[in-house]
Amino acid sequence: MDIFKLKQNNTTVKTELNAALTTFLAMLYIVPVNALILSDAGMPKDALLVATALITIIATIFNGLWANTPVALSTGMGLNAYFTYSMVIGMQIPWQTALGAIFISSAIFTILSFTNFRLWIIKNIPLDLRCAISAGIGAFICFIGLSQMGLIVASPATKVAIGNISDPKVLVGVIGIIFMILFWTLKLRGGFVLAIAVTSIGAWIFGIYETPKEIISIPVSIAPIFGELDILSALKISLLPAVLTLFVTHLFDSIGTLTGVGNRANLFTHADGEKKLAKNLESDAIASMGGAVIGTSTITAFAESASGVEAGGRTGLTAVFIGIFFIFTLFFLPLFGSIPANAIYPVLVMVGILMFSELGKINYKDPAICVSTFLTVILMPLTYSITIGLSVGFISYFIIKLALRKWEDLNLGVITLAIISLFAFIASSAPNLFKSIIGG
Template sequence: MFKLKEHNTNVFTELSAGFTTFLTMMYIVPVNGFILADAGLPMEAVVTATALITILATLFSGLWSNTPIAMSVGMGLNAYFSYGLVLGMKIPWETALGIVFLSGILFVILSFTNFRVWIMTSIPMNLRRAISAGIGSFIAFIGLKQMGMIVDNPATLVSLGDFSKLEVQIGVIGLILAFTFYSYRIKGAFILSIVITSIIAWTFGVGSFPESYLSAPASIEPILFKLDITSALSLSLLPVIITFLITDMFDTLGTLTGVGTRANLFQENNKDDKSLQKTLEADAMATTAGSLLGVSTTTAFIESASGVEEGGRTGLTAVFTALFFVGTLFMLPLFKAVPGNAIYPVLVVVGVLMFTELGKINFEDSDLATSAGAFLIVILMPLTFSITNGIAAGFLVYTIIKIAKNQYKDLNVGILAITFISFLAFIL
């Protein structure tokens, strides 16, 4: 079924690769619980739903596409869901889930067409890299804010936090540990930093040691099928729906490109290779299913690369990863006891990793339109607490400068369509 011999692998190698992928992305279960809880969703239900969608999406991905790609709730869009939509735009979380559902439906429809090729060829690579870097700066800013390392200031808008507070110091320790472990490429670097930081915090009285470590999974009834699709069907929310769609698509394609290069997957010169198309289809269907369970956008995880480095080459790696995640369903007491400042440093490190995409843009050879567009995308996402605003401003400025310089050959239907939607984002 998985064609192990054809991919020069075996069951034991796939098992080892699946466990490695599990260790590197296990952090998403407690982290997503904290992030969506800030939007008002019950953390217990979110933790269970996150584990469930990770199991289901990764299992489906492995069986459907036969690739070692694991899937879970995407970092970046979950932060945008909570802090941009619910807390920033005052959109009820039920409506926000409706937005995720609609973007997922659109992704499902488009994943069965050539839209993927069209959108990738329409939007300049430099702007796509700027979007990734902008999301990185956005979630890093959120992490620093949640840790208290950055606070609001009526005179300067933001200023440095009070580092004499024990909670902030715990966050600094967590940040140092996360950076250190990741720089040494330790398997499970993030979950290891969370565990050690939590123990330090509990020792010094920030939170308390869990009374128990395992329990039955919490019910997801409070968030199951609670999405409000009717309210999401609003013209004013169209730019947000498109933002979720495009960001998920870029995120997934970027991840698959990076992982595929290492595993010799998704080769464009092989017309019989349908794995990319099937992985995109799995991603789209997982996003739609996730919104029904009560979580934000699901996407392919770059942590899948760790399993590939261990030799994982087929969907059996993803199947094993999904099976290992079953254990997280029973770890709620442990996840609930974790202090917030042991969790939020992970957002900062992930943000830094995404921000490095900016280094791939050659600003010396780029024209003003690209430089200005990329700059506004990156700077406005954290400053306005909105991925939508960053993308909208970037594409508007890019198109305006191109038109002003009569460089119409650099504009196409795709860019003009996104520019028009960007215009709607501001006037609506």
């Protein structure tokens, strides 16, 4: 086990195994949740269940061996929602083309991960803006969860309204949210999974949803989605905003998660800390390219890794054990596939709540931060577009800082992102104008 430097990191095989089990239980929900979200894009759910488990296994073990950190990788929440609800449904892009866009953005991220660009971004982009983006995505996926379970519905008079809670299936979603919040508040290990299980069993017992006919089976083929990405179609100028949004969101999500998890165990503060951080970013960038080939949305570091770190995980052996645990999920796919949708969507609401809490770290006394934060957070769910919220946030921040002549805050990183955001905003809200500007 010297490859993981257990003694140097003051840990043992037993401690790493326990930490891995903790993280595994905390993030097990991603298999059914990701499959459900991506299936809304028209992709086959059974193949998605296998693909999600498979890429989690490969990416997490790879990261453990490559970066030697206790960080698990899987399909990112928020990024999978952007794939389905913004790109495929909102922009009416075929899912094959959307996978191509993920591959392109991940390839760019991979190349830049082997340069100093990532550190340049960390140093130049205000932490407040990164927190605002996280909160905005949280509001967006919470809105998706509430609307998909029928708790929020469209209304010709008020645009949105409360759904019919007397509907048994909607009621299942409401109960699921209650259990999700309750178990999280009580800090129960594997609380998300436990809430899904309790809600599902109740729905099956009362006959609201059909009970699973089998629990264990041989994994189905991922052939319907494997290698189906369309890179050439994703190279169109009109898809540049989507590629940029995927790239920027992936970058911030990775940096934010790794920074948060790392701070809990001082993973990146030692002499080799910067090297470990770099290798972690390389891992999820490479894994995202592989995920697009296998047939899943963007892969990123999972915040739930913090639970394993709290349990004592300090090295890549924890990640390797997590990957091994996920192998067992491949044989329980009939059970995952039969879980009621409204027992799963509450996860989006809870994850949205956790991401929204990032607003507590923001300095609202700064006018530019105050305005850009509000616009970023409110526009993502209202426009059903992460791109719009992201771009308007950066543009407003730049304009206000410029008006206040706060030259010290207008570094090259902020100026670069403001320019990119302007093009992304024009391309998303006025595609014909964007094409005329670039001559496309």
